Structure formats: structure tokens, C-alpha cells
């Protein structure tokens with residue numbers, strides 16, 4: 016059973032007064048069906064842009080300039096989302112219905128002037144062509160599913176009347192109203208206090224399992240990754256630099272960037288304990304304008320080899336079964352990268 020989403024060579028760019036901005040520089044990423052995949056990295060590495068590109072909602076003037084995003088739900092013919100017009104009917108039918116997204120701040124998803132319930136029902140009227148009464152009943156069921164204590168009463172509440180945690184639940188209800196195959200969650204708990212964060216993560220995990228959903232969970236919190244994901248991709252400067260099972264990432268990270276991120280995190284046994292944020296790395300992420308020869312991480316990499324890492328661009332290659340990395344220290348990567356340069 017192949018992945019439900021398969022991203023290859025995805026690039027997002029925009030022309031600016033100062034040159035080309037290239038927030039995504041060739042993303043390769045698979046989302047296995049009915050599982051949670053984590054996407055981690057420092058802020059500015061392109062995590063949110065990847066999420067937006069996946070739904071084909073890159074903020075103007077950014078647009079997809081290369082690559083493919085194949086959605087294969089196993090029921091209908093595979094479709095390349097990157098090839099669809101972002102504003103066209105086919106993409107709009109997929110968005111919300113087969114792919115949905117939740118954000119850090121629910122107020123960006125809700126209109127302040129309408130009730131929570133009417134906004135969820137509106138989604139169902141548009142996408143599912145339900146009648147008014149059926150849409151209302153389904154909306155109330157959704158509010159119940161996400162653990163709203165009084166769904167009928169909350170149906171008539173305006174978003175600003177709810178607490179942060181309840182608003183987050185309501186946004187999840189709206190995102191899941193049309194039973195999407197894939198849910199993209201961009202830092203969904205970052206703005207919440209610790210207790211509420213844990214509740215929302217538990218809710219997402221329960222819904223993922225009950226509904227057999229595929230989830231892409233974007234976070235800068237390694238504790239969240241450890242507890243909720245099956246596979247993880249690590250991003251650096253618009254590229255995925257490592258991708259493997261959550262177990263393998265924490266046990267034996269291969270890329271020096273990942274090793275740096277994990278450096279101050281407790282080992283496997285204490286994974287469930289303390290929450291760890293991404294520790295500060297040496298130096299800072301270069302701006303999206305920078306065009307570096309060789310490995311994008313070489314100015315910050317403690318293992319960089321002069322004359323190699325600043326010259327040859329590493330390609331992603333399998334360095335252990337089911338474990339891919341983009342670092343020239345691995346013979347598999349070096350062979351793939353040099354072969355590609357020569358071609």
C-alpha cells in the first residue's frame with residue numbers, strides 16, 4: 016500500500032526586488048496512509064510553506080514552480096495537486112473535502128461574525144450538499160466528536176466567546192466535517208498552555224485512529240514528535256534533510272543537523288517525560304535569498320569537510336533501511352550526489 020501523498024522535487028519561489036526567493040528548494044516527502052508523520056525544523060525552514068503548498072494555497076506572489084504532489088486515496092485516480100490551478104474548481108473540491116488544514120490560531124480559520132455552528136454547517140452545505148437540517152445535525156455531531164462539553168449550546172456560540180482550547184476543538188471539528196483523508200496540522204498546540212496542549216494532541220491522536228486519517232503534524236517541539244508521530248521528516252532551509260521512523264530518528268539520527276537538534280534532548284527512555292523544544296543551534300538560518308554552493312548546512316555544520324561540503328550538493332539517499340538522509344558523510348549519498356553532478 017503506497018503513500019497517500021507523495022511529494023517530489025517540490026519548489027516554491029517568487030521573484031522579488033532583491034532576487035529570487037526560494038522557500039522550498041526541492042522537497043521529497045511521503046505521507047504513509049492512516050498514520051501521523053511529523054515535520055520538524057527551526058522557524059523559517061519552510062515547514063508552513065510545505066503545508067500551504069500541499070493544499071495549493073501558497074501566499075501570493077509565492078507559487079509552485081517545480082515538482083509534483085500526488086494524492087492517491089486508493090479510491091479515485093491519483094491526481095497531481097501541483098499541476099492544478101489553485102483557484103480552479105478541481106482544487107477547490109479537493110481542499111476541505113479530501114485535504115484539510117488546521118492552524119496555530121483558530122481565529123484565522125473562523126469568521127468572527129458568524130457562529131461556530133453555522134460556519135461548520137456552511138462547509139457541509141457547500142461540499143457535501145446536505146440540507147440545512149442535516150448539516151446542522153452533522154455539525155453538532157462533529158462538535159461532540161471533538162469533545163465539546165455542550166455541543167448544542169456551542170453550535171450557537173461565536174468563536175471569540177470560547178476559550179483557546181475550545182476554539183481549537185471547534186476548528187478541528189470544522190476541518191474534519193467533510194471527513195478529509197489528510198489533515199495538515201501546522202503548530203496546532205503552540206499557542207496553548209501545556210495542559211490544553213496535551214488534551215488537543217490526545218484528541219488529534221484519537222481522531223487519527225478512529226477515522227483512519229493521515230496526519231501531517233508540523234511542529235518545532237520534539238516532545239510532541241516523539242509522542243505522536245510514526246515517521247518524521249526534518250527540514251532545513253527549504254529541503255528535507257532526514258526522513259525515517261520516529262524511533263530511528265531519536266535512536267540514531269544520521270544528519271549532523273538532526274544530531275544537533277537532538278543534542279540536548281533526553282534519550283529514548285525519558286522521551287515521554289519532559290517536553291523539549293528545539294535547542295538553539297550554532298549560527299542562524301540564512302535568509303531564503305541565500306544561494307549556497309554545496310550543502311546548505313555547511314556554514315553551521317560541525318562535521319563539514321572543506322573542499323567537499325562547500326562544493327558538492329548532497330542528494331537524499333537511503334543510508335539505512337527506511338532511513339534517508341542528505342549528508343555527504345554517507346557513501347550512499349556521496350555516490351548519488353557525485354553521479355548526479357557528472358550526469
Ligand code: SF4
Nearest residue numbers: 310313316324342343
Ligand atoms: Fe555537514 Fe557536509 Fe553533511 Fe552537509 S554534507 S551535513 S556540511 S557533513
Ligand code: MG
Nearest residue numbers: 062063201202
Ligand atoms: Mg510556521
